[in-house]
Amino acid sequence: MATEYRSFFNIGLYDPTHFDRWPYGPNEYDSALYLSAKKRKCGWGKAAEFSSIDEARAFFNDWNNSSKLKMHIVEFKKHVEVPDPIYxxxxxxxxxxxxxxxxxxxxxxxxxxxxxxxxxxxxxxxxxxxxxxxxxxxxxxxxxxxxxxxxxxPKIKRDEIWYTASPELKTVD
Structure with a gap:
């Protein structure tokens, strides 16, 4: 199977009474608080993945506790398998x-x-x-x-953007 390098998004959570903005740096994403697919607070391993920012925002707004916590959308990239073209x-x-x-x-x-x-x-x-x-x-x-x-x-498709050269996390507000 062929692979592509695609973006996925997680919803990071933080309490606005204690922090003015997302309190975690790029090296602390694994210890941050996220929203799971069951709409519960969780760690990075169980965080819900979304294919677009709009999908993540809609999911957060449907959550009952969205008024108490603020969200921070975290973008990350990974290789995913895509079907081979038919030859x-x-x-x-x-x-x-x-x-x-x-x-x-x-x-x-x-x-x-x-x-x-x-x-x-x-x-x-x-x-x-x-x-x-x-x-x-x-x-x-x-x-x-x-x-x-x-x-x-065929070669692996990669974005032509500098930050995709190494699979690091990137934040999007």
Whole structure:
């Protein structure tokens, strides 16, 4: 499965009689007070996750104790699995997947380098290449010839924003 780097939101709670604003710094998010999916106060491990800020705000406003405590929406990012796109049966992605499941890693590596057009950079003996060719012929791949089209596997989608370079927490008011 492919993965994407997505934002999720938690509702942080604090008492306005003791604090003017959210009292926790970036290193203290795990010890803060949050709102759970059952609309109870909880720690970070049981906090309700929301896919949008508006969804989190609506959830907080439906809570009975929302007048006593104030909320602070905390954004965090994590990798989530998304379904692979559907490729035709003879597409390089499907072929590589089948080779990866049924053959040794070195055979898969040879096939991947061949699809990328980098088989000349693969430093193995001629005997090994012949053995890999015999195996890959069963998958319809002849590494003695050049590939018809260079294939680049899909990359993980990431936001182009500086703070997503490392998965740190970010606050949104």
């Amino acid at each position: 035709p049966e003879n597409h390089p992605h499907n072929l590589l997947k089948r080779i990866h499941q049924g053959e040794k890693y070195n055979v898969w590596l040879t096939a991947e380098l061949w699809f990328r057009g980098q088989i000349s950079n693969h430093y193995v003996s001629k005997q090994t290449l012949r053995r890999h060719r015999d195996i890959l012929i069963n998958y319809g791949i002849d590494i003695a010839n050049e590939p018809e089209q260079i294939y680049e596997p």
